[in-house]
Amino acid sequence: MKRKSGEFGWIGQIRERFAPSVPAGTVGIGDDGAVIPVGGGRSIVATTDMLVEDVHFVRDAITANDLGYKSLAVNLSDLAAMGAEPLASFLSVGIPKEVDEAWKEGFLAGYQSLSEEFNVPLLGGDTTAAGKIIISVTALGSVSDGQVKRRNGARPGDIVCVTGTLGDSAAGLLLQSQTPENEDERSLIAAHHRPKPYVKEGVWLGRQAAVHAMMDVSDGIASDLMHILEESGVAARVELDALPQSGALRRTAARRGWDAEKLAVTGGEDYVLLIAVQRDRFDQLNRCFSSEFGTELHPIGEILPGRPNIEWQRGGEVQEIDYKGYTHEI
Ligand code: ADP
Ligand code: MG
Numbered sequence: 001m002k003r004k005s006g007e008f009g010w011i012g013q014i015r016e017r018f019a020p021s022v023p024a025g026t027v028g029i030g031d032d033g034a035v036i037p038v039g040g041g042r043s044i045v046a047t048t049d050m051l052v053e054d055v056h057f058v059r060d061a062i063t064a065n066d067l068g069y070k071s072l073a074v075n076l077s078d079l080a081a082m083g084a085e086p087l088a089s090f091l092s093v094g095i096p097k098e099v100d101e102a103w104k105e106g107f108l109a110g111y112q113s114l115s116e117e118f119n120v121p122l123l124g125g126d127t128t129a130a131g132k133i134i135i136s137v138t139a140l141g142s143v144s145d146g147q148v149k150r151r152n153g154a155r156p157g158d159i160v161c162v163t164g165t166l167g168d169s170a171a172g173l174l175l176q177s178q179t180p181e182n183e184d185e186r187s188l189i190a191a192h193h194r195p196k197p198y199v200k201e202g203v204w205l206g207r208q209a210a211v212h213a214m215m216d217v218s219d220g221i222a223s224d225l226m227h228i229l230e231e232s233g234v235a236a237r238v239e240l241d242a243l244p245q246s247g248a249l250r251r252t253a254a255r256r257g258w259d260a261e262k263l264a265v266t267g268g269e270d271y272v273l274l275i276a277v278q279r280d281r282f283d284q285l286n287r288c289f290s291s292e293f294g295t296e297l298h299p300i301g302e303i304l305p306g307r308p309n310i311e312w313q314r315g316g317e318v319q320e321i322d323y324k325g326y327t328h329e330i
Contacts, residue, residue, distance in 0.1 A: 006329050030231060031150050032081035032215050033141070043148060045084035045141040049074045053132040061176045064103040066193035067135070068110030074218065075139035076118060076197040077271040081216040083149040083206020084141030086120040086199060091137055094130025118199050147206040149214035154232035154276035158212055158303040161282075163198050163273040164295070165246040166221055167260060170267020171253070184248035195271040201293055202273055210281035217274050220266045221300075222310065222323045224274055229308035232276075237311045238301035240265070240319065265312075265323040276303055 015029040022028040027035035033047035051071055053059055062070075072089055079086050091111065095104070115122055120139070154160075172192025180186045198216070205211045213232060217224045221243070229236055243264045253260035275297070277285055282299070290296045304311070312319045 027148070027150065031152075032078040033084065035082065035143070035148050037145060041145050043143055043145055044087075045079055045082045045143055045148075046138065047075055047078035047082075047141075048136060048138040049078065051135040053134065058177070059133065062193050063110075064106030065110035065113075068107035068112075069114050069194050070110075071135045071137050072111050072114045072120070072139070073195050073197045074269075074271065075137045076114070076120065076199050077195070077202075077216045077218070079139055079141035080197055080199045080202025081149070081214055081273060082141065082143060083147045083202055083214065084143040085203050086118055087140045087142050088121050088123045089115065089137055089139045091122055091125035092127070092135070093125070094128050094132070094134035096130055096132060099133065114197075118197075143206060149206050149211055149275075150231070151213055151215050151228045152231040153212040154228050154234050154236075154303045155212055155278075156234055156303050156305040157279050158276035159279050159282045159299050160225065160236055160238065160301040160303060161275050161277060161297040161299045162217065162221070162244065163201055163275075163297060164196075164270065165244045165249065165264075165298075166217070166270050166272065167243075167249050167264035167267045168192070168246050169195060169269040169271075170220075170263040171249050171258070171260075173267075173269070174258070175252075184252050187246075187248045188252060192269060195269060197271060198273050201289075204289070204292060205273065205275060208285055210278040210285050211275050212278060213276040215274050217270045217272050218268055220268045221274065222265050223268075225310060226308060228274065228276065229303075229310070232303075233308070235304040235306035235309045235311070236301055237304055237313055239316075240312055240314045240321075242298070242300045244298040244300075262323065265321075 025037050033045040035043045035045055037043045051057060076086050168188050168191035172188040175185050175189050180189055205214060213228050215224060215228060225236060240261055245260055245264050249260050286297045312321050
């Protein structure tokens with residue numbers, strides 16, 4: 001079989017090499033977090049994510065406070081994607097000499113505000129000198145064994161849904177180095193700099209047997225849905241007109257001549273949850289979800305039998321598009 005290149009090829013090699021050492025019952029590489037059973041019907045979930053200057057962010061384009069918030073948010077999002085409640089975080093940073101005290105203070109204040117919002121204590125980490133700012137956060141969560149949601153449980157017939165709008169963060173990335181012209185643009189930049197982790201929603205969805213698979217959207221729906229399809233051994237059909245777009249995205253894209261649909265399909269870092277739900281239980285699940293959280297699940301397509309592949313449709317007509325999500329070239 002041809003090896004994949006880039007980030008996912010490398011991860012595949014690591015996964016294959018170390019698979020024999022993963023104990024039965026433990027989930028290792030391939031999901032949003034690792035799952036380690038600790039007895040008593042519970043497991044620890046562990047996840048780690050890096051943010052590297054000039055790869056994930058530009059120092060002058062994001063405030064230190066927002067970067068601190070985001071560093072933890074992306075990790076809490078991965079815990080939520082497994083159905084786990086956050087327990088603790090660990091913060092490792094590489095900091096160049098010229099970074100001043102105000103930046104460090106701002107970073108910690110942003111990190112702390114999200115820690116406090118979800119009661120996630122910071123319990124350790126590491127600090128080193130570096131040429132650029134490098135942030136690596138590890139988060140631990142706790143989940144009841146029966147409520148772990150993985151990427152491999154999607155079944156033909158399932159409805160594919162997301163918990164929020166797509167493409168806002170990608171638009172924010174395009175706008176971040178400019179002065180925002182209105183409230184819409186400010187909200188798009190905020191979606192990119194201060195993404196909302198769906199912590200409570202993930203735990204709630206973890207408890208629902210009708211949810212067969214779950215992950216968070218970090219690389220764009222085109223790339224991330226493929227991970228669910230590959231892990232589950234199924235295909236999917238997605239209706240492009242059903243992809244939820246915020247008013248801010250629609251208006252800004254129209255004004256600036258951007259393709260909002262392309263941003264919604266390929267744009268990363270929305271950190272909404274992507275789920276596959278048993279079809280005959282979807283309506284009831286959606287009613288309960290919206291009474292609990294005040295927002296609806298957005299159905300965007302369905303799982304089909306077949307080899308991992310996404311069939312894009314518009315108004316029921318198959319579309320030949322070549323949208324891809326974000327992959328790091330390494
Ligand atoms: P996410 O976007 O949910 O954080 P990633 O795409 O970063 O997931 O990673 C996919 C999977 O690969 C995860 O299970 C992650 O733990 C694993 N992974 C990524 N990089 C490495 C690495 N260098 N060593 C071991 N596992 C890795
Ligand atoms: Mg993830």
